[in-house]
Amino acid sequence: MRHLLSLVLLASVLAAPRASAAEDDPRWVFYTRDTTAYTSPWFAQAHRILIPFGCTPAPYYSPDSRCRDGRGFHHGIDIAMPCGTPLTAGRRFRVVDPSGLGPAYGARPLRLRNAARGWDLVVGHAQEVMVQPGDRVRKGTVFALAGDSGAPDGCHLHFEKRAVGGELSSARHPRRLLALTPSS
Numbered sequence: 001m002r003h004l005l006s007l008v009l010l011a012s013v014l015a016a017p018r019a020s021a022a023e024d025d026p027r028w029v030f031y032t033r034d035t036t037a038y039t040s041p042w043f044a045q046a047h048r049i050l051i052p053f054g055c056t057p058a059p060y061y062s063p064d065s066r067c068r069d070g071r072g073f074h075h076g077i078d079i080a081m082p083c084g085t086p087l088t089a090g091r092r093f094r095v096v097d098p099s100g101l102g103p104a105y106g107a108r109p110l111r112l113r114n115a116a117r118g119w120d121l122v123v124g125h126a127q128e129v130m131v132q133p134g135d136r137v138r139k140g141t142v143f144a145l146a147g148d149s150g151a152p153d154g155c156h157l158h159f160e161k162r163a164v165g166g167e168l169s170s171a172r173h174p175r176r177l178l179a180l181t182p183s184s
Helices: 002-015
Strands: 037-040 043-051 054-056 072-074 077-080 086-088 093-096 110-114 119-124 126-129 142-146 156-162
Touching: 043 086
Parallel strands: none
Antiparallel strands: 037 043, 043 077, 054 072, 077 156, 086 142, 093 110, 110 119, 119 156, 126 142
């Protein structure tokens, strides 16, 4: 039954009109010089990086000793995309309890685990989540929609790769896990 509901929801999401470049979220501020739009098996269509991993001038982060000029450190990648953009499992995972992530990830954060490959993927700012802790999700399954929950800078998704069960200090660059590919 859950799979049928997911298929119905996916059909309605894919049939919904998509925002064009002219309809970009006016709250977006790109804290990168990279103007490339990237595709990924984790999300529909091609989108730009809003805030990259690492030292950033984005004002939401406290100064960090790893960074110069009083910059803060961003432990993930924020990818700008219209609210409602489907998030698709790029790999198999199990949904684990996201408690303890805090309000910075929005009202519906996700913590996805692939213990065999040694990672947790924290996803923040979802508008809607179609899975719950304990669910095992197959590659290609739509499991959430992009949103702006807890995000002052518009609709996007935050992706943060951590060690299995790891805290923020275990965060590593998620680009490879996301398989970001420049769109042609």
